[in-house]
């Protein structure tokens with residue numbers, strides 16, 4: 173699938189309300205401005221990417237969306253509802269899930285159990301139901317297992333269900349994170365450098381997987397340094413540069429934008445705004 | 451529980467069932483039944499604490515205080531107000547749960563080990579109250595006139611009867627805890643323990659789960675406290691001080707924080723060490739416990755269970 177696919181043509185006119193909207197999101201760490209006012213709309217049903225050089229603020233942006241960080245200024249809206257400042261588990265409950273740039277699996281739990289944890293926000297048995305093994309809890313437990321397995325099969329790891337997550341090779345760990353994120357039943361999934369540490373073949377498979385995720389109706393927001401992958405599968409790309417959007421558009425436009433090329437060659441466009449110049 | 455756990459469970463249950471018959475016939479160890487009653491009572495406390503330490507990754511330095519809240523609630527209601535012992539038990543649980551909730555809410559909202567500090571202070575307050583409220587608690591000279599336990603009109607007074615009641619309760623607690631750990635709740639707890647941020651991002655309300663385990667541990671401690679009250683029929687604040695809280699932590703660590711069986715094993719061993727084998731060191735008990743703690747930390751960081759062959763599945767040695 174490429175940028176010129178019918179989907180991207182149809183939605184690029186910014187039709188419909190955005191699934192996720194960032195309004196002037198700023199994030200300050202002490203004196204460091206990691207995000208300097210990001211305005212952006214994520215349209216549902218497609219693969220949206222965020223690219224930018226190291227330190228541009230991509231992960232920080234994900235942290236602001238998923239609730240791990242509270243933006244210093246500005247707002248994050250999911251389906252029109254403000255979510256910044258809510259705790260991460262509430263945001264997950266509302267349908268935003270994510271993977272981590274530095275793998276954050278539950279290493280001593282099995283592959284399957286990792287995905288089962290992902291079912292948490294869609295299930296409910298508590299201490300008493302579990303301790304006394306109420307019938308409802310047992311039924312739910314069976315369902316959790318089934319659903320988790322189907323997510324594992326979806327990413328092609330059904331045969332690895334019972335081994336400890338920590339003993340998987342890095343490539344598989346990255347994929348497992350995606351399965352775990354999908355298990356939460358998200359509308360929007362944030363993938364932070366899923367191809368980091370993957371070889372070429374794995375990266376290709378990852379690209380197909382991400383397209384299948386999107387095909388299921390889950391909107392994707394992808395941060396990735398592998399430009400081939402990004403240009404291949406994205407419908408829309410946002411370029412971040414020193415915490416600010418530089419440009420956005422379909423891959424063909426972004427690829428050809430001279431400012432983007434310069435940013436990636438490491439040339440300063442104008443002078444990059446100094447860290448504390450505000 | 452998995453098959454292996456059921457086999458261990460069966461073996462332990464059989465051993466516990468016949469132990470009094472053996473002990474009664476050998477005069478040198480006939481008093482072991484009494485010690486085992488205490489070990490059973492303390493096991494209920496340490497199982498709760500094991501859930502908190504091993505699976506929620508938090509330490510409480512006030513388990514003796516919750517034990518005391520259960521004990522004194524039962525003691526006061528049955529001695530001052532002549533309640534029947536059984537209805538007094540849930541009152542102690544409720545009170546203990548409420549107090550744990552009040553201490554836990556602010557302490558567990560923050561990541562890190564604030565609970566250990568908060569409970570350190572709270573345990574001290576409980577100890578002071580038990581000493582000062584002489585009118586209710588009898589103060590340092592103790593609370594007396596506590597009736598013994600009555601079930602269906604039958605007074606439970608023999609050591610053997612207590613032994614079986616207490617160990618049945620302890621084993622039921624063990625099964626309850628096993629069930630919790632092998633469920634959605636247990637997975638959430640282990641997830642929090644391993645990668646708190648990821649657990650949160652996957653929809654696990656981390657603070658609420660830690661709070662619930664803490665409350666559970668306080669309720670179990672209170673139940674054990676009620677048993678204790680009616681077994682010894684005399685309460686003295688000395689049993690509910692920091693030293694005892696440390697002992698409970700040590701019982702869990704000695705057995706292995708990540709193992710419910712370890713908690714029971716550690717409790718039995720430490721109860722025997724304290725009451726029998728190292729009694730001569732009674733005045734230096736803080737040194738003895740310090741030494742045990744050091745040895746465990748240095749040579750057996752996963753506790754005594756780690757010397758047994760592992761049937762450890764990847765799902766954790768629960």
Ligand SMILES: Nc1ncnc2c1ncn2[C@@H]1O[C@H](COP(=O)(O)OP(=O)(O)OP(=O)(O)O)[C@@H](O)[C@H]1O
Pocket residue numbers: 201204205206224225226227228229230231232233273
């Ligand atoms: N918790 C933090 N405390 C202080 N500074 C931070 C923190 N997190 C990020 N930063 C800073 O914010 C800036 C943006 O970091 P961020 O991790 O978002 O970049 P990134 O675009 O994800 O980079 P990369 O491509 O290397 O992953 C960097 O200068 C970084 O040092």
Ligand SMILES: [Mg+2]
Pocket residue numbers: 230231232273
């Ligand atoms: Mg990053």
